[in-house]
Amino acid sequence: xxxxxxxxxxxxxxxxxxxxxxxxxxxxxxxxxxxxxxxxxxxxxxxxxxxxxxxxxxxxxxxxxxxxxxxxxxxxxxxxxxxxxxxxxxxxxxxxxxxxxxxxxxxxxxxxxxxxxxxxxxxxxxxxxxxxxxxxxxxxxxxxxxxxxxxxxxxxxxxxxxxxxxxxxxxxxxxxxxxxxxxxxxxxxxxxxxxxxxxxxxxxxxxxxxxxxxxxxxxxxxxxxxxxxxxxxxxxxxxxxxxxxxxxxxxxxxxxxxxxxxxxxxxxxxxxxxxxxxxxxxxxxxxxxxxxxxxxxxxxxxxxxxxxxxxxxxxxxxxxxxxxxxxxxxxxxxxxxxxxxxxxxxxxxxxxxxxxxxxxxxxxxxxxxxxxxxxxxxxxxxxxxxxxxxxxxxxxxxxxxxxxxxxxxxxxxxxxxxxxxxxxxxxxxxxxxxxxxxxxxxxxxxxxxxxxxxxxxxxxxxxxxxxxxxxxxxxxxxxxxxxxxxxxxxxxx
Amino acid sequence: xxxxxxxxxxxxxxxxxxxxxxxxxxxxxxxxxxxxxxxxxxxxxxxxxxxxxxxxxxxxxxxxxxxxxxxxxxxxxxxxxxxxxxxxxxxxxxxxxxxxxxxxxxxxxxxxxxxxxxxxxxxxxxxxxxxxxxxxxxxxxxxxxxxxxxxxxxxxxxxxxxxxxxxxxxxxxxxxxxxxxxxxxxxxxxxxxxxxxxxxxxxxxxxxxxxxxxxxxxxxxxxxxxxxxxxxxxxxxxxxxxxxxxxxxxxxxxxxxxxxxxxxxxxxxxxxxxxxxxxxxxxxxxxxxxxxxxxxxxxxxxxxxxxxxxxxxxxxxxxxxxxxxxxxxxxxxxxxxxxxxxxxxxxxxxxxxxxxxxxxxxxxxxxxxxxxxxxxxxxxxxxxxxxxxxxxxxxxxxxxxxxxxxxxxxxxxxxxxxxxxxxxxxxxxxxxxxxxxxxxxxxxxxxxxxxxxxxxxxxxxxxxxxxxxxxxxxxxxxxxxxxxxxxxxxxxx
Numbered sequence: 001x002x003x004x005x006x007x008x009x010x011x012x013x014x015x016x017x018x019x020x021x022x023x024x025x026x027x028x029x030x031x032x033x034x035x036x037x038x039x040x041x042x043x044x045x046x047x048x049x050x051x052x053x054x055x056x057x058x059x060x061x062x063x064x065x066x067x068x069x070x071x072x073x074x075x076x077x078x079x080x081x082x083x084x085x086x087x088x089x090x091x092x093x094x095x096x097x098x099x100x101x102x103x104x105x106x107x108x109x110x111x112x113x114x115x116x117x118x119x120x121x122x123x124x125x126x127x128x129x130x131x132x133x134x135x136x137x138x139x140x141x142x143x144x145x146x147x148x149x150x151x152x153x154x155x156x157x158x159x160x161x162x163x164x165x166x167x168x169x170x171x172x173x174x175x176x177x178x179x180x181x182x183x184x185x186x187x188x189x190x191x192x193x194x195x196x197x198x199x200x201x202x203x204x205x206x207x208x209x210x211x212x213x214x215x216x217x218x219x220x221x222x223x224x225x226x227x228x229x230x231x232x233x234x235x236x237x238x239x240x241x242x243x244x245x246x247x248x249x250x251x252x253x254x255x256x257x258x259x260x261x262x263x264x265x266x267x268x269x270x271x272x273x274x275x276x277x278x279x280x281x282x283x284x285x286x287x288x289x290x291x292x293x294x295x296x297x298x299x300x301x302x303x304x305x306x307x308x309x310x311x312x313x314x315x316x317x318x319x320x321x322x323x324x325x326x327x328x329x330x331x332x333x334x335x336x337x338x339x340x341x342x343x344x345x346x347x348x349x350x351x352x353x354x355x356x357x358x359x360x361x362x363x364x365x366x367x368x369x370x371x372x373x374x375x376x377x378x379x380x381x382x383x384x385x386x387x388x389x390x391x392x393x394x395x396x397x398x399x400x401x402x403x404x405x406x407x408x409x410x411x412x413x414x415x416x417x418x419x420x421x422x423x424x425x426x427x428x429x430x431x432x433x434x435x436x437x438x439x440x441x442x443x444x445x446x447x448x449x450x451x452x453x454x455x456x457x458x459x460x461x462x463x464x465x466x467x468x469x470x471x472x473x474x475x476x477x478x479x480x481x482x483x484x485x486x487x488x489x490x491x492x493x
Numbered sequence: 494x495x496x497x498x499x500x501x502x503x504x505x506x507x508x509x510x511x512x513x514x515x516x517x518x519x520x521x522x523x524x525x526x527x528x529x530x531x532x533x534x535x536x537x538x539x540x541x542x543x544x545x546x547x548x549x550x551x552x553x554x555x556x557x558x559x560x561x562x563x564x565x566x567x568x569x570x571x572x573x574x575x576x577x578x579x580x581x582x583x584x585x586x587x588x589x590x591x592x593x594x595x596x597x598x599x600x601x602x603x604x605x606x607x608x609x610x611x612x613x614x615x616x617x618x619x620x621x622x623x624x625x626x627x628x629x630x631x632x633x634x635x636x637x638x639x640x641x642x643x644x645x646x647x648x649x650x651x652x653x654x655x656x657x658x659x660x661x662x663x664x665x666x667x668x669x670x671x672x673x674x675x676x677x678x679x680x681x682x683x684x685x686x687x688x689x690x691x692x693x694x695x696x697x698x699x700x701x702x703x704x705x706x707x708x709x710x711x712x713x714x715x716x717x718x719x720x721x722x723x724x725x726x727x728x729x730x731x732x733x734x735x736x737x738x739x740x741x742x743x744x745x746x747x748x749x750x751x752x753x754x755x756x757x758x759x760x761x762x763x764x765x766x767x768x769x770x771x772x773x774x775x776x777x778x779x780x781x782x783x784x785x786x787x788x789x790x791x792x793x794x795x796x797x798x799x800x801x802x803x804x805x806x807x808x809x810x811x812x813x814x815x816x817x818x819x820x821x822x823x824x825x826x827x828x829x830x831x832x833x834x835x836x837x838x839x840x841x842x843x844x845x846x847x848x849x850x851x852x853x854x855x856x857x858x859x860x861x862x863x864x865x866x867x868x869x870x871x872x873x874x875x876x877x878x879x880x881x882x883x884x885x886x887x888x889x890x891x892x893x894x895x896x897x898x899x900x901x902x903x904x905x906x907x908x909x910x911x912x913x914x915x916x917x918x919x920x921x922x923x924x925x926x927x928x929x930x931x932x933x934x935x936x937x938x939x940x941x942x943x944x945x946x947x948x949x950x951x952x953x954x955x956x957x958x959x960x961x962x963x964x965x966x967x968x969x970x971x972x973x974x975x976x977x978x979x980x981x982x983x984x985x986x
Contacts, residue, residue, distance in 0.1 A: 016535045017543075023517060024513060024516060024517075027516060031717065036729065039512060039731045039770075042509045042770065043509045047510075049506075223528075224526055239533070
């Protein structure tokens with residue numbers, strides 16, 4: 001057995017434990033009775049601990065020193081093994097444990113603090129989380145030869161640094177300051193949408209969501225659709241589990257949410273099976289993943305063409321007059337620009353402003369130039385600058401997202417990188433499939449998904465974010481495709 | 494940290510991996526889309542492999558040599574750790590792997606062989622399974638200083654040997670030969686039962702089954718009830734998962750099945766939490782487990798008293814005239830003695846005959862006195878001797894149960910030991926709760942479950958099967974309580 005074969009066998013075990021944890025996480029959100037929580041915590045902690053032990057074992061160090069691979073996929077796999085090992089060994093065990101304890105304690109208090117809109121309640125906990133994340137960033141940065149914040153970003157999306165992101169974000173802010181008022185004016189001229197008639201009984205919503213996930217390409221012999229408080233895509237590539245939450249008063253929430261999660265799910269389904277449970281067989285990172293959910297939800301399914309198809313399916317499911325289901329009306333309903341406080345409710349034009357705010361603030365906290373105590377004020381000032389509005393309370397301000405309170409720093413940029421990549425991929429896809437709109441209007445997603453399958457899904461983690469975009473579109477991240485998409489959708493007319 | 498504390502920490506990890514596997518097994522039967530099967534196999538094999546590695550590690554040998562425990566629970570825990578380690582180290586890895594491959598291959602072919610009633614198809618696979626089980630039994634027997642077949646039995650129910658079981662089974666055969674014709678004659682005199690009116694819509698069955706599980710004492714904040722092809726009880730003590738299968742033409746199947754699984758579930762729920770994920774915190778074995786399902790299903794819920802209560806609940810759920818729901822009619826329907834071919838369909842009087850047949854045959858195969866090639870003939874002859882009937886084909890004969898074809902030898906006696914223990918526990922419970930029938934007639938299960946909780950569930954695996962019975966009833970297994978129960982139910986009148 002070669003050193004590489006030994007490593008592949010070990011990473012297959014690590015991958016299998018990761019898959020087991022994936023199903024157990026899904027179960028905890030979608031199936032588990034509340035009384036199972038404590039034991040589930042033990043199970044997941046044990047799986048995480050064993051994965052870590054398998055990764056940092058001295059045998060891995062020896063095998064990595066000796067291993068060689070002679071074809072490109074194996075070479076990429078080996079490089080990813082080295083990177084995973086470097087990350088895992090960069091942190092002393094005591095720090096990893098302290099981080100887990102602090103994150104877990106902070107997250108619990110955050111739930112209460114958010115419910116009561118009381119930042120002071122969680123502030124000491126968040127200070128501890130940030131203190132430890134700064135230590136983590138420092139240690140990882142040294143091991144990976146990256147700036148501390150970049151080392152955290154790298155954990156979510158390989159090959160993208162703050163220096164890559166900063167000019168892109170700055171340019172977007174400039175563009176948005178000019179575009180947003182124009183989009184609002186155009187929207188106001190177009191008049192208010194007709195509401196969909198409703199009611200939207202949950203069983204009918206469930207059937208429609210399932211049918212639309214199948215339209216996009218999800219095969220339920222390898223997938224499930226269930227319910228959870230917060231929608232997500234989990235499970236494993238051959239057994240992918242998406243969830244949603246049905247609101248009987250509003251069909252858009254579940255429907256568009258399921259289309260989004262289906263984009264994630266099809267990425268997982270399309271990962272290279274030959275490298276299942278190997279690092280190179282995984283998705284290329286969080287921004288790449290978000291590009292796949294957003295190209296389905298935002299680019300394809302909210303297009304004029306697809307809304308025609310969707311309107312007929314909606315009317316068939318819920319009845320009533322045809323007028324509210326017309327594509328133009330659905331576009332008014334579901335492509336509405338609005339300056340709001342809440343990121344997860346934001347439209348695609350203002351969403352990046354929410355992300356850019358968080359990117360600046362978290363980077364400043366990690367670099368030490370923003371104290372946690374000053375976070376609420378900095379947040380409110382930042383939102384006022386970006387969108388001209390000020391949150392009425394911290395629950396709708398710096399307490400709204402779980403990320404920081406659970407120790408996730410460096411994640412936020414992925415959302416906007418993903419949105420930009422989705423637009424860039426869509427532009428390339430349109431060049432490859434000139435007939436795309438006619439297909440979408442008929443609900444034919446197969447050609448689009450085939451293209452994404454080949455250009456993105458089947459590439460696994462062989463390429464980093466930028467290289468993946470070069471492979472699929474011929475160029476690195478180019479935010480011009482995103483602003484062109486927004487201009488076509490919101491500034492024409 | 495003492496050697497015992499190190500061992501406890503290690504067994505907690507082994508236990509947590511076992512819990513993870515328990516949920517993944519449940520998911521595979523109740524939730525998983527078919528396409529997830531191959532990956533699930535990898536996940537479960539990895540978990541099993543890691544549990545084994547954690548158990549056979551050289552550090553365990555050193556710690557077991559050094560460890561001491563000073564209070565009875567810890568002493569029992571340590572003894573169980575030693576036993577688990579002895580079993581795990583008794584078998585060479587190559588043998589364990591060969592067994593897993595052979596079992597898995599045989600089980601697959603068995604499905605086809607059973608469907609086609611073609612024993613010859615699976616015979617070579619079963620020969621390989623038996624050959625390897627004989628090796629396993631030999632090696633385990635040497636390590637545990639037990640006869641080979643006893644060493645296999647010990648894996649399912651600690652502290653019971655073939656020599657304990659043989660005279661009990663022989664006496665039962667003698668009793669049955671005389672009692673069965675009498676029971677049949679009495680049953681014939683009583684006349685046929687009225688069928689329940691039906692139909693039994695699945696949603697109403699689901700609600701009733703859930704309500705009845707709650708009546709018995711299942712708390713759904715720590716449990717789920719779902720559907721699977723073969724009903725079972727899985728999950729973990731704080732998150733127990735029972736399943737059933739609804740037949741719209743027959744409510745008894747799901748209802749009595751759920752009561753049975755609820756008995757298993759409450760045993761898991763009542764295990765000592767202070768020893769969660771430790772060997773002594775587990776159930777006392779398969780016979781003990783079966784005693785808990787059968788005391789609920791057969792002893793309590795099929796009693797005249799409880800059938801009164803159940804009849805009113807059934808009528809409320811499905812409507813129609815009162816007469817078929819009368820306890821006396823339900824008793825005729827659900828306490829019907831019948832000489833049949835299929836073990837899982839057998840009544841409580843003839844069930845042991847099916848078990849005794851299998852016990853004799855599997856013991857002979859392990860001891861080498863019965864060749865696999867001669868199994869169908871030996872089966873048919875044995876059933877003819879026991880019940881006077883001959884299976885029309887092997888699908889209804891030696892191909893009916895999965896156990897042997899999946900490598901489970903030594904398991905079958907547990908069913909009848911459990912049935913006998915259930916009767917013995919019920920007799921003791923009646924002495925402790927003279928008011929029991931009045932409680933059952935009102936659907937009050939709490940006093941009964943409290944008694945079982947204290948006498949059985951809370952004992953975990955501290956005591957072996959015989960010692961547990963002594964603790965709960967004042968005597969070792971005494972089959973007279975079982976035959977007295979059967980006589981009262983089937984021979985009076």
